[in-house]
Amino acid sequence: MAEKYEKQNPAFYVLIAILVFMSIGPVLLMLVNSFKLDVDILSGTSGLLFLPTIQNYETALCDVLWYEPEHLDFCQLKFGGAFVNSLIIALVSTALTLVIGCMAAYALVRFRFMGRDTVSLTTLMVRMVPPAVLLVPVFGLWNNEFCLDKNGLIGGLIRDTLGGRGDVCLAGTHSGIILVYVAMNLPFVIWILQSFIVQVPRSLEEAARVDGAGPFQVFFKIVLPLIKPGLAAAAIFTFRIAWNEYLLASALSDRDTKTVPILIVNNMSEFNVEWGVIMATGMLLAIPPIIFTLFASRQIITGMTAGAVKG
């Protein structure tokens, strides 16, 4: 890999340094502040002269710590539980979206069947639907219509084991939120994976079929391994949306299924903001996306360009 690099003007490197500072500066600022006590943040002695402390993280994660932090008498922020909720919802919805989206994309690329054009046009169209538009109907449906009667067989069984009153509804459950996220991400995933599946040589699949593989075997053993980069890109984008989303989760979750963004917004809207703790929770929420960015930036860029250029 003996590439030749051009020599550049020093001013050029200064410009790049400024740009990098601008783009990661705010994140670094949050990181630094999350290790400061509120006194240090408010006192205005800006800079790096402070005693780093993990107290903010202890406050945020108090419900999952194995010891009781000394500075707290009462665990108010149940951030640990929300973290687990976020993780469950994001991981399950990413996995489901990928499997389902992959199969659909494969069918759209490789088969001619009745209704193909309708499906493909609809996926293209629903990509633009913003979460805010889904808020009203999803709230109504999940609370009123997608319910199992408490007197029915399955509904009664669930109600008996879990307790509570009224019908068993999707609202307030993990599956309710997961369902919206899967539906919201499917159009994008189908679209992006189509452009990867098109590139898989048809002859490979035909060879496998001649050797006696059924359509599902061809799909799982031949096609899936070949579109791994596409899958990685799609997975990161789906995870990012499911992990970061606030609005629909806040409408659909109840006390036990709150995700991290909801907790952050709830703690922000109060008048007296505890900056240190809030920054610590923000940092915890930002860690998974940051890790993805550092280790899979190539896939992210591939996904972004494939998504836009193949439009």
Place this chain on the structure above:
Amino acid sequence: MSRALANRFTPYMFMAPAVVIMAMALIYPLGYMIWGSFRAWNPSQSIGEAEFVGLKNYVTLWKDPNFHESLGVTLKFAFFVVSFEMIIGVGLALLLDRNIRGMSVLRTMFILPMMIAPVVVGLMWRYMYHPTVGTFNRLLNDWGLPKIDWLGQHALNSIIIADIWQWTPFIFILSLAALQSLPSSALEAAKIDGATSWQQIIYIKIPLMMPVLIVTCLLRLIDAFKVLEVILVMTQGGPGLSTEILALRISRTATEFRELGVAAAMSNYLLLLLLALTVGMFLFTRLQEVRAARIRAAIDEDL
């Protein structure tokens, strides 16, 4: 026989889960919303109990000055955000399209803002904009300049800056990808003909990048109408209605004012707007494909 039958059903089996989920959680809710927008509907009622009021919700909104203000803010936000991001993003791409060491590291740094949760982005900027402890006012203070009321008087500008920070890299990365896939022959020819670098940019690079730029611009425009969490965390739509974009107003109408029918009607207005943009994008890409096919056919004929 059974094999042929199985083959015939294969595509449907592959499609079924996606179709079921999208029908249940996207298409049906959208239909439900359109239906609900004709009703006086509050959250404690099921939709069947709500009274049918015809187009009343739409007419109320059409006359509502708050809705106009909100729509105006949304359009202003989308327009400024997209134009600044396009100018800065494309400019940077043209500037940084060089063979330098560490370009991939640089790109990694640039995509970081996009990957972080909007809620966290709002949080960071709200801290930086804070009137007394915030980074910006502290800097201004240290330099002996007057403080700026970032999230008060200049709230709209401040949220525009935050969005530019977060999303310019998107346009930068896409334009850089477009630039690097340009046919080198055209550029070589221009260089041999003695074109200056400005001439190369204006007459060769920009026109050749145009298809990608237009799609990028439309994608960003559609996304700009979806922005909500950043603004919610930074200003909650205030002061007054100065930053209350449409998406935020929908969620407030539904949750605070408890008027689901009006919120549904508002969602429909927003949806129509986005539909127009999407159709525009779709037609544009189709046009491109047709043109490419025609050029290819012309070349084939020449051979």
